[in-house]
Amino acid sequence: MSWNTSLIDGPIPAYQFLGFDPNGLPIFGALLPIYNLNVAPQVMTAELEPFVVEPANPKRVFAGDDPTDRTLTVCLSFASETEARAKLAAYWVAGG
Amino acid sequence: MRGRSRIRTRGRTGSNSLLSQATAALGAAPYHYWDFTTNRALFAGVDVGAVASTPGWSFTRASTGYAQTLSGLLVPFASGVPRRTDKGLLVEEARTNVALQSQTMSSATWAKAGTTINANAYGAPDATTTMDGIQASAGNSGHYIQQGIVWTNAIQTVSAYVRYVNHQWIAIGHGDGTTARLASFDLLNGVAGAVTNVTSTITSLGGGVYFVTLTGLTANLAAAGNISVSMNSSNTASLQTWNASGTEQIGVWGIQAEAASGTLSAATSYIPTTTVAVTRAADVPNVATPGTPYPNTMFVQFNRTSGVNLGNSFAMSLDAGANDRSVILATTVNQPQAIITAGGIGQFSQTIGAALAANVNAKVALRTAATSANVARDNVLGTASGAITAPASPTTVRFGVDQTNANPINGYVLRSAVFSTGLADAALQRATL
Numbered sequence: 356m357s358w359n360t361s362l363i364d365g366p367i368p369a370y371q372f373l374g375f376d377p378n379g380l381p382i383f384g385a386l387l388p389i390y391n392l393n394v395a396p397q398v399m400t401a402e403l404e405p406f407v408v409e410p411a412n413p414k415r416v417f418a419g420d421d422p423t424d425r426t427l428t429v430c431l432s433f434a435s436e437t438e439a440r441a442k443l444a445a446y447w448v449a450g451g
Numbered sequence: 452m453r454g455r456s457r458i459r460t461r462g463r464t465g466s467n468s469l470l471s472q473a474t475a476a477l478g479a480a481p482y483h484y485w486d487f488t489t490n491r492a493l494f495a496g497v498d499v500g501a502v503a504s505t506p507g508w509s510f511t512r513a514s515t516g517y518a519q520t521l522s523g524l525l526v527p528f529a530s531g532v533p534r535r536t537d538k539g540l541l542v543e544e545a546r547t548n549v550a551l552q553s554q555t556m557s558s559a560t561w562a563k564a565g566t567t568i569n570a571n572a573y574g575a576p577d578a579t580t581t582m583d584g585i586q587a588s589a590g591n592s593g594h595y596i597q598q599g600i601v602w603t604n605a606i607q608t609v610s611a612y613v614r615y616v617n618h619q620w621i622a623i624g625h626g627d628g629t630t631a632r633l634a635s636f637d638l639l640n641g642v643a644g645a646v647t648n649v650t651s652t653i654t655s656l657g658g659g660v661y662f663v664t665l666t667g668l669t670a671n672l673a674a675a676g677n678i679s680v681s682m683n684s685s686n687t688a689s690l691q692t693w694n695a696s697g698t699e700q701i702g703v704w705g706i707q708a709e710a711a712s713g714t715l716s717a718a719t720s721y722i723p724t725t726t727v728a729v730t731r732a733a734d735v736p737n738v739a740t741p742g743t744p745y746p747n748t749m750f751v752q753f754n755r756t757s758g759v760n761l762g763n764s765f766a767m768s769l770d771a772g773a774n775d776r777s778v779i780l781a782t783t784v785n786q787p788q789a790i791i792t793a794g795g796i797g798q799f800s801q802t803i804g805a806a807l808a809a810n811v812n813a814k815v816a817l818r819t820a821a822t823s824a825n826v827a828r829d830n831v832l833g834t835a836s837g838a839i840t841a842p843a844s845p846t847t848v849r850f851g852v853d854q855t856n857a858n859p860i861n862g863y864v865l866r867s868a869v870f871s872t873g874l875a876d877a878a879l880q881r882a883t884l
Contacts, residue, residue: 360544361733395513414728416727417515418516418729419514448856
């Protein structure tokens with residue numbers, strides 16, 4: 356079983372953000388104990404709205420999207436994989 | 452005569468009609484036929500025009516993507532648009548390019564050692580002039596560019612489009628802070644050279660441009676990991692120190708670093724990046740309600756863009772879900788195989804022919820009939836079974852994915868067809884000629 360990769364990307368590791376280095380690149384610290392997914396807009400429902408986050412420095416986006424003005428990528432953050440699978444059960448699918 | 456057979460007489464039936472072309476190609480008239488190379492479709496014997504005009508057609512991919520033409524041009528496709536070119540329909544799994552600034556070597560993301568960048572100096576494979584030149588600085592030193600990467604513990608593939616300008620040897624590497632993994636390439640002669648802890652490939656795109664890849668297991672999670680592109684003076688899989696005159700130059704574009712996932716441990720199509728990693732979502736092409744109960748025959752012509760495979764990769768599925776299906780796939784050793792399952796119980800399973808090499812087309816046809824099943828590949832007939840239990844009538848035709856829309860072929864589907872009868876052995880073989 357895995358996420359439906361045509362519409363969901365993740366889990367995406369998130370690190371503590373510590374600022375920028377002299378080259379303007381972000382500096383990351385420890386891995387955060389949260390479960391992040393990027394989902395396509397058509398996945399979104401009212402039930403998922405509370406889990407939407409707007410990271411200032413997203414780690415990744417769907418191809419074709421603008422990291423600073425996302426339209427193809429909705430970033431969701433859950434407390435755990437268990438919570439994510441409960442909220443997105445239709446997209447947790449079998450392969451093979 | 453069965454009612455649906457009469458439908459075949461509708462639409463254009465002249466010698467230049469799609470039905471005539473399909474019949475000539477396959478040796479028998481198909482009920483449905485999709486030619487992805489020319490974007491033409493026949494549904495229930497009727498020429499419906501473009502593939503996307505097929506009744507019941509659906510396609511999802513939640514991102515943009517690139518596909519290649521027969522001439523090697525990379526063509527961009529918008530989110531949700533099938534990646535169809537004259538090579539066929541490209542169907543791939545999701546991948547993420549973690550190499551940032553994939554075609555902007557002048558960015559501060561790329562550290563420079565003994566090199567300068569000539570931005571947008573050469574033509575790139577997407578017909579834009581965005582390929583950067585990397586020029587060695589005069590003196591005895593290393594001459595490379597490098598970017599830090601936080602790897603995941605997985606088989607990683609790094610790929611790039613590189614151009615011979617006036618310098619023969621390069622090495623591309625991905626280290627994880629503990630083990631160096633590098634591959635040397637000869638850009639003058641288009642030959643893969645020495646390797647350290649990786650396998651490598653080089654493919655000519657013409658005009659001195661090559662697509663190069665290196666694949667190896669990155670065993671450590673290491674913040675000190677990196678990707679490097681080094682200009683070397685000889686065939687060595689290292690970041691070589693050598694005395695440059697200052698005129699040596701190569702072109703580099705489209706650097707990609709991707710972890711193996713799903714079925715493939717090799718490079719997939721290009722995913723441009725700037726400031727963040729970018730994910731290309733999976734392709735899922737389906738046709739609902741094909742109306743082709745058993746007995747029937749399915750046909751698919753396809754290739755895989757890699758000669759390696761981590762798991763079964765599916766070229767075509769005619770199914771009513773996971774328990775009732777007829778599928779054509781490439782096995783873990785890249786060998787074509789046909790499987791029929793009815794009520795969750797295997798009825799027929801046969802591999803046929805040698806393993807598929809990268810980018811080599813195969814034609815496979817599968818007959819599913821209660822009296823007998825059989826498979827043919829490239830004009831070679833398999834061994835017919837005895838009586839089988841036919842699966843429940845199929846509800847979906849899927850191209851390049853399995854009955855759950857997963858495990859993609861990671862290659863191009865050129866043509867596909869469904870016949871409304873179980874073709875006899877001779878006709879089954881002829882369809883794959």
